[in-house]
Amino acid sequence: MSTSPPTLYPPIESYGFLSDGSACALVSRDGSIDWCCMPHMSDDPSFGRLLDWQRGGHCLLAPHPDTVVQTRRDYADDTLVLHTRHVTRTGRTELTDFLAAPPHRPVPHPRCLARRLRCTVGEIDAVIEVAPRFDFGEIMPSVDDCGATDGGLYTAYGSNKGLLICCDVPLAWCPDRQMLHARVPLKAGEQIRLSLRFVDPAELAPHAPAHPDRPDGVDRALRRTLAWWRTWARRNGDRHELDRQTHRSALIIKGLIHARTGAMAAAATTSLPETPGGERNWDYRYSWVRDSALAVRALHLLGFEHEAGRFNDFTERSAAGSAEQLQIMYGLDGKRRLSEICLDWLDGYRGARPVRVGNLAARQTQHDIYGSLLEVAAVWHSATQPIRPAYWSFLVSVVDLACQRWTEPDHGIWEFRDNPQHFVHSKVMCWVAIDRGLQLAARHGLQAPEARWREAAQAIRDEIDRRGYNTQAGHFVQAFDEPHLDAALLLLPHFGYIDACDPRMVRTTDAIHARLGRKGLLLRYDRADGLDEPEGAFLPCTFWLAECLALQGRKQEAQQVYRRALACANDLGLFSEEYAVSDGHMLGNFPQALTHLAQITARLVLDDMGEA
Numbered sequence: 001m002s003t004s005p006p007t008l009y010p011p012i013e014s015y016g017f018l019s020d021g022s023a024c025a026l027v028s029r030d031g032s033i034d035w036c037c038m039p040h041m042s043d044d045p046s047f048g049r050l051l052d053w054q055r056g057g058h059c060l061l062a063p064h065p066d067t068v069v070q071t072r073r074d075y076a077d078d079t080l081v082l083h084t085r086h087v088t089r090t091g092r093t094e095l096t097d098f099l100a101a102p103p104h105r106p107v108p109h110p111r112c113l114a115r116r117l118r119c120t121v122g123e124i125d126a127v128i129e130v131a132p133r134f135d136f137g138e139i140m141p142s143v144d145d146c147g148a149t150d151g152g153l154y155t156a157y158g159s160n161k162g163l164l165i166c167c168d169v170p171l172a173w174c175p176d177r178q179m180l181h182a183r184v185p186l187k188a189g190e191q192i193r194l195s196l197r198f199v200d201p202a203e204l205a206p207h208a209p210a211h212p213d214r215p216d217g218v219d220r221a222l223r224r225t226l227a228w229w230r231t232w233a234r235r236n237g238d239r240h241e242l243d244r245q246t247h248r249s250a251l252i253i254k255g256l257i258h259a260r261t262g263a264m265a266a267a268a269t270t271s272l273p274e275t276p277g278g279e280r281n282w283d284y285r286y287s288w289v290r291d292s293a294l295a296v297r298a299l300h301l302l303g304f305e306h307e308a309g310r311f312n313d314f315t316e317r318s319a320a321g322s323a324e325q326l327q328i329m330y331g332l333d334g335k336r337r338l339s340e341i342c343l344d345w346l347d348g349y350r351g352a353r354p355v356r357v358g359n360l361a362a363r364q365t366q367h368d369i370y371g372s373l374l375e376v377a378a379v380w381h382s383a384t385q386p387i388r389p390a391y392w393s394f395l396v397s398v399v400d401l402a403c404q405r406w407t408e409p410d411h412g413i414w415e416f417r418d419n420p421q422h423f424v425h426s427k428v429m430c431w432v433a434i435d436r437g438l439q440l441a442a443r444h445g446l447q448a449p450e451a452r453w454r455e456a457a458q459a460i461r462d463e464i465d466r467r468g469y470n471t472q473a474g475h476f477v478q479a480f481d482e483p484h485l486d487a488a489l490l491l492l493p494h495f496g497y498i499d500a501c502d503p504r505m506v507r508t509t510d511a512i513h514a515r516l517g518r519k520g521l522l523l524r525y526d527r528a529d530g531l532d533e534p535e536g537a538f539l540p541c542t543f544w545l546a547e548c549l550a551l552q553g554r555k556q557e558a559q560q561v562y563r564r565a566l567a568c569a570n571d572l573g574l575f576s577e578e579y580a581v582s583d584g585h586m587l588g589n590f591p592q593a594l595t596h597l598a599q600i601t602a603r604l605v606l607d608d609m610g611e612a
Helices: 217-236 244-256 289-302 306-318 368-380 389-405 424-444 450-467 487-491 503-516 539-551 555-566 593-608
Strands: 015-019 024-028 032-037 045-047 058-063 068-075 082-088 091-099 112-131 142-145 152-158 161-167 172-174 179-187 191-198 578-580 585-587
Touching: 015 082, 015 091, 015 244, 024 091, 032 112, 058 082, 058 091, 058 191, 091 217, 112 217, 179 191, 191 217, 217 244, 244 289, 244 593, 289 306, 289 368, 289 593, 306 368, 306 389, 368 389, 368 424, 389 424, 389 450, 424 450, 424 487, 487 503, 487 539, 503 539, 539 555, 539 593, 555 593
Parallel strands: none
Antiparallel strands: 015 024, 024 032, 032 045, 032 058, 058 112, 068 082, 082 091, 091 112, 112 179, 112 191, 142 152, 152 161, 161 191, 172 179, 578 585
16 A cells, blocks of 8 residues: 555656766656666666655755746757746745766766756745655665865765765754754845766765865866767758757657667666556666667667667677577676565655566567667668678678567567467568668678578468468458557658558558557557556557648648647657546656657657658
C-alpha cells in the first residue's frame, strides 16, 4: 500500500529535462528537482522522490509555493538550459536550471547541477530545500557544514556517492525532515545561486574538500553551457530549416546520448508507469540498438553526422566484434549484464509498483537487432566513408546470423515476456539486414556471399507472403498465422521493404488506424500480452502512422494525425512514451527518445511531401 497520496506527485508532463551528456535531472514547474542521476544517467538518483515522495529526496529553489499565481517556462534558444518564471502576489522571479557543460581544459568533467533564482520585479520569499537521498532512498547521507564565511558550503556523503553543496546564503539543518533549508527574502535585482557537484565520497569524508566551489561559479558555468549547446546546435549545417518542435527533439536526443561512449538512453527514467498505478514499469536508462539505429537515421537526415559514427563504434566495442555476442541493449558504458531487480521499499510513482532497476529484456532474443545494426552501417558508410576490413567482417557475420535465425521465433520489438512468436516485423528486419549488407557490398566493392544472401532474402519474403499476410482481410498481421494487428507494421515502408502506396500496405495502414486508433492516437497492438492492465496510446506509433499516410499522398489525413500526436508534447516540447486519452496525461518513461525520433522523421517526410 502506498504511503504517499498520488496527488502529491506532479503529472509527468510538469517536468523539464536537463542533461550534460552524462548526468540528467527532471525539474518540476514548482522548481523542484525530483529526479537527478549523477554522474551518469543510469546511476542511482541523488534526488528521487519521483518514485517515492517521502523517501526519495529533492532539491527545491523557488518562491514560496503558497504565493505563486502563474508559471511560465522555456529553454534558452538552442540549449537545455531551462528558465522557469514565476509570478507571485508580490513579485516576479526567473529560475535558471542546467547541468554544467564540460570545462574547456582537458580535465575530468565534474558533474554539477547549477541553479539560480533571481527576483526580477517586486519582492518575494525564496524557499531552499536540499534533501539528498542515495541508493534509491535507502541511504540517508551524512551532511556536514564546511564553515564557509561567504554563504554556505556543505558536503553530503554515503555509500558510493557524495555531493558538494554550495549556496549564496547559509542553510540550516532540519533534523525532522533530514534536509538543509532556508527561507530568504529577495528584492528586485537580488539572486540566490546554488550548485550541487557530484564528488567521490573519498574526497569528502572526513575532511572538507580541498578545492571548494564558490557561488559565482554558477554564472561562469552558465555562460559556458549556453555556448556548448549552441555550438552543437549549429552543426546541422543548415541542411534543414527546422521548426521549433523538431529542433527541440534533436536537442533532447543529444541530451540522451552518453557523451563518452556515444550510446543513447531510451529515456532518462525508470519505472514511470504505462498504466496509472499499474505494474507496466520498466527501466529505460539503457541503450537499445533498435532505438539508436532510428536515432542515427534521424540525426543523419538533420546533418548531425558525428553521432552516427560514434554509435557504430559503440556497438562494435560492446559486442567485442562478435555477432554471436550481440544483445539487444547495453548499459551506456557498454555493460552487458543488466539484471532486473525490484525495489520493494519504494512506493513508486503515484503508487505504481514495482520499481524496477535493470531490464530483463536484455537477455531476450529479438531478431530486429540485425536489421537495425545494418541500417546504422548503411546510413553512416556513404560512398566516401570507407569500411574497415575488421568492421566489414563483423557486419558480414551479422547478416549471416540474420540468414540463419530468421526462421526462429523471438520476443519482438515490444519485448513480450510470454512465449516467443514469429513476428512479421522481426522477419522484415532480418530482410533489412540482408538488403543493407548487399547495398554496402556493392557500394564499396566488398566481398560477400551475395547469392546466399539473396536466396535468404527471397525466402523471407515468400514466408511473410504465405504466413504473415491475411489474404482474406487484405493486410499484414503481427505474427505468422495470427489475426492480430501491430503498429510496428507501419515501419515496413520506412525501411524499404514495401512501397507505402502498395495496395497491401495501404490496406494495412487503414486496418491499423481503424482497429488500434483511440481518439486520434494509436495503441501498439490488439493482442493479450500477459499483463492485466491496459496501457495507454503509444506516441511513436502515431507518428509512424502520420509518416505512412504522407508517403501514400494522403495529405489531410497525415497532417491531422501528426498534429494530434504533436499536441501530446508538454509546454517545453517534451514527449513521454505513452499518453492516457481518458484524461490527457502522459504515461511511461520521460523524456522518451523513440517518440522524439518518430516526430523528427514524420516531420521530415511531411516536409519532403510538402505537407508540413
